[in-house]
């Protein structure tokens with residue numbers, strides 16, 4: 001098995017390299033309107049944004065920034081297949097304008113636009129990003145009435161294009177079964193509140209994260225496993241440091257990323273190559289968590305009813321019987337800005353006791 005991953009250093013307001021209805025899933029996080037770190041980039045993309053910011057007309061600036069993003073949202077509708085999902089991570093912004101403190105509700109503006117384009121909105125996820133920073137509370141301290149609620153969450157907006165995806169052929173049905181996730185993962189991943197405190201961060205180079213506002217690996221990794229199957233093609237129109245591409249590699253999916261800032265080219269490629277040995281961490285962690293779940297469940301409630309035919313361990317439901325996970329063997333450069341990922345053969349993975357699978361064996 002192999003997957004392919006391309007990075008296109010172009011403006012995603014026109015996704016001209018992609019055909020209509022060619023994408024199975026979109027996972028992305030755009031630059032956040034009205035968050036200062038993105039003012040300059042929005043102003044370069046549309047000088048009117050700079051004019052509005054300069055004039056202190058923040059309502060106008062908010063509108064022009066979103067008009068820039070709208071062009072990409074329209075392109076997504078064109079390139080996505082019928083039944084495909086789009087998951088958009090976005091945070092709101094707060095800013096003081098002419099001495100008045102205001103919220104700029106990016107999530108509702110994007111939600112409205114995607115619905116206008118014809119996407120069906122799905123229940124969304126609140127990603128809680130609690131901080132312990134002592135200065136997190138804004139406003140008048142302990143005195144009423146001028147203190148403000150802290151923004152410690154972002155959103156993952158979820159949309160579907162058209163009706164439910166069809167898995168018609170025997171191969172498609174089988175691949176869907178192979179791509180299933182664990183029962184206990186379903187219970188956690190499909191909760192509307194995500195909290196990543198305490199999650200592994202090895203793959204998130206701090207410096208790069210600061211410059212790029214990268215999301216943690218687990219975010220695209222979960223979404224990809226929730227909303228696509230092996231061999232699908234994932235698009236991230238705002239790729240930044242390549243987190244979605246890496247999550248697609250780890251999940252046995254293909255990917256295409258657009259990024260306007262070619263300054264990310266070298267750091268992103270370096271990040272992918274230098275961290276390839278860590279790409280299997282999350283799937284190894286999934287196995288270990290599942291084995292913990294099995295132990296706890298069996299000691300408290302009794303034996304699980306089904307056996308997974310790939311790993312040979314117990315699973316909760318019939319739908320997990322065929323579940324398998326992919327393990328990256330190597331990431332190679334195919335041509336410039338394009339990578340080929342190979343995976344360990346099923347026989348090799350199955351020759352190791354799942355409880356003994358670790359990174360040492362997989363490098």
Ligand SMILES: C[S@@+](CC[C@H](N)C(=O)[O-])C[C@H]1O[C@@H](n2cnc3c(N)ncnc32)[C@H](O)[C@@H]1O
Nearest residue numbers: 011012030031214215238240241243259260261
């Ligand atoms: C919030 S960051 C994405 C970070 C990414 N999720 C990661 O983990 O690194 C948004 C990215 O979109 C890029 N960008 C902004 N406007 C763009 C456009 N019109 N086309 C393509 N990329 C764009 C920015 O340069 C930035 O890298």
